[in-house]
Amino acid sequence: MSTLKELALIAGGELIGDARLDITGISEIQNGKQGTITFLGNPLYKKYLPETKASAVLTNDRALLADRNGIVVDNTQLALARLLEYFKPASTRISGIHSTAVIDPSAEIEPDVSIGPHVVIESGVQIGQNSTIEAQVVIGQNSRIGQDCLLYPQVVIYHHCEVGSRTIIHAGTVIGCDGFGFATVDDVHHKIPQNGQVIIGTDVELGANCTIDRGTIGNTTIGDGSKFDNLVHLAHNVKIGRGCLVAGEVGIAGSAVIGDFCVFAGHVGVAPHLTIGDRAVFAAKTGVTKSLPGGKIYAGMPVREIREQNKRDAVMTAVALLKRRMLKLEDKVTKLYQ
Amino acid sequence: MSTLKELALIAGGELIGDARLDITGISEIQNGKQGTITFLGNPLYKKYLPETKASAVLTNDRALLADRNGIVVDNTQLALARLLEYFKPASTRISGIHSTAVIDPSAEIEPDVSIGPHVVIESGVQIGQNSTIEAQVVIGQNSRIGQDCLLYPQVVIYHHCEVGSRTIIHAGTVIGCDGFGFATVDDVHHKIPQNGQVIIGTDVELGANCTIDRGTIGNTTIGDGSKFDNLVHLAHNVKIGRGCLVAGEVGIAGSAVIGDFCVFAGHVGVAPHLTIGDRAVFAAKTGVTKSLPGGKIYAGMPVREIREQNKRDAVMTAVALLKRRMLKLEDKVTKLYQ
């Protein structure tokens, strides 16, 4: 339990109201609980404010508080992140190296690395200081994990891959599986060996059950600070820039080169060998069929700027009407001929 | 082996023909095998009836049988389910607790729970009576599994999640991974801790390699009796009602609230913060971009009622023709001016 004043300090915001108010946690505004602080980031949820039972509100708009207790900040999301960190439920992280882990003697494990039950670490692996390798993770030959990484259960990393420091990988994600490459002769698909690597930068987070293929020659790379949601698929030799956000079930085909700070909503697909500029944004389900400059918002299949895509959609609505007008017009013209 | 009469009792249907006919199993109508019973549910397969070698037919239409042996029921699917249960190939379920499982002493395991090889059960976990935890499952701290559950190999359940009784979870599915939440300041994506839980109801079934994110604050929930196919992605704080059917590769974005008895076909995506009414049905690949009332069938990207979507598609076909008529009309009008 903490006072509202303490939370204002943690959140880095301005205290409004009763400094000594006791706050026991955080609740959603639509399920606000007495004794907790709630937050109002998305204006969609403003309608719940009058009725919420939460005792205080975190917001970036002083006016919204009226005579409520609360904390006013510049960036609600960032302040919320700090409060959530503060109220995180206690969970003992694993520590030490579990006796059931199978670790090749040639592996170099730096100090303060935790390794969970049934983990498999093959020859030549390096794991940096203070990293946590949870239950049943497999790390293949000569792969390297940086410092302060967190690999959740059942992550599989094939041989010769690299994961930068402070990177988080969620359960079931596979790094370094073979790219989809075949040389077809007389209807037989001969496997093209996939000799490259996967190189993942620092401060990356990958969701659960993602699949990141290794390069054929050269590498598949994910730049520093990029974040992936669940079930994302990267094909061989894809290059993802820095600070990209990639939502669930996105698939990026072979050798595509994505700039920095791009955003992909769910189910977006990118065709092979394309180049996408920095800060491009793709709406959900976009089919990216050509290389595109950055700094714009795109949508549709095949891809277009979103405003053009929206216009096309509106035109479609107009067409039914157009058809009716056409019938009238033909009728008039016919009469002129008569 | 059983007689047709016995099977009619099991299926809860009316016996037609030879009561003492020996039946050894069930076969598909297009691959009907002598000595087996086949079924005719989907009218698409009626064409195979005259030629099928099956010795009896399960159907809801007495007339179709003509002079064949068979069983007539009201609900073919339900009767088929009963016969399949009866003819299920014997497979010894694991029993007892395998010596290689790593189980924290604080875990509460009720009687008649089976735990397979290399399972990992962390501190404070509770598992209800008669549940089966197959090989290499990981259950994180303080998570609770109900009675009569079946977790297939390599399911991963993070800490503080709940799974209701009689729920089945297929291999590789991840429950309770972090939602995709970041507070971006100056191009740096700061992680928003995901402190909530996943609460799964009773009689739920989740397919293989699904990913169910935990809530940020509050919970991600799946209602009683809902069934998911494989590779489904639920984001943080999604609420799924009771009795929903969610097909393969569907993705539902953060904080979406789905009513009861909704149906999602494959590759459907739902945008964040939407509310969907009870008994809404979504055709494959629908992109749900806005909140929608229940009781209707939807399709398209952006989403529309399916009949409107089909009309738009038909209009598109008409437009090519329209263009040709326009050219003729312009020509005529031009002549009038000359």
Added chain:
Amino acid sequence: MSTLKELALIAGGELIGDARLDITGISEIQNGKQGTITFLGNPLYKKYLPETKASAVLTNDRALLADRNGIVVDNTQLALARLLEYFKPASTRISGIHSTAVIDPSAEIEPDVSIGPHVVIESGVQIGQNSTIEAQVVIGQNSRIGQDCLLYPQVVIYHHCEVGSRTIIHAGTVIGCDGFGFATVDDVHHKIPQNGQVIIGTDVELGANCTIDRGTIGNTTIGDGSKFDNLVHLAHNVKIGRGCLVAGEVGIAGSAVIGDFCVFAGHVGVAPHLTIGDRAVFAAKTGVTKSLPGGKIYAGMPVREIREQNKRDAVMTAVALLKRRMLKLEDKVTKLYQ
């Protein structure tokens, strides 16, 4: 290190230039490294040829080489596959049966099978000569794996499935999970037992985190020589022909029958009970809503031949213009009436 002459022999091509040139590996043309050979298959990359630092070039076009050193072959991809096999980084394959594997005494393991740490092999399993079962794979009761197979870590194979010889399955893929089948009565979805099998042919490759459902009655089958990318979903009773190529995140619904040598690009979905002819090709994100003859290229949702789909897309672009012309025409006609 090898001479260019030796590599020409391995690649099965014609040596051009300095036979004794030492080559240490393969590099990408856009990142060409001195002392390596690069390749030029896709004409998109021709622009990098003048500047590449690679010392030799593998190509199917003698003229492109000009006075460079290189190897000329008929099929660049096939020759590249051979060179990549030659330069594959050394990685010691696991050998023997790891002491932590849990293998039922009734399992029949042929000679020269390698089994990694924490593998679980249930009763009645058969594994053919020279197959490799990597760490933490689970093989369920009575399933059979052919000769020379390679199962990467954490593959899960349910009971009563069959995998043909020389088949490769990547990490996290699940074979034989239950199909999505329920008999709904009064809003309750009763499970239809899935009694069938999965039968996978020879020389198949499945990517990471795929899900292949078992048949309800009868089998789900994948024909010889078919190759799947990552995160592919096959529903119950799907039949995939020989030599098909299925890209990432494709989903094929129940009982669909796919011919031989079909190609599915990323995110394609196929509706249930359809029949697709041999050598059909589907562009990315196609929604296959009806049965289709083979030998054609398809696209769109709902599916059409790709040239028709492209025309529709072009017509859409014309429609905005059409609208403007319509306004002018109406104006003219109105004046004629005045």
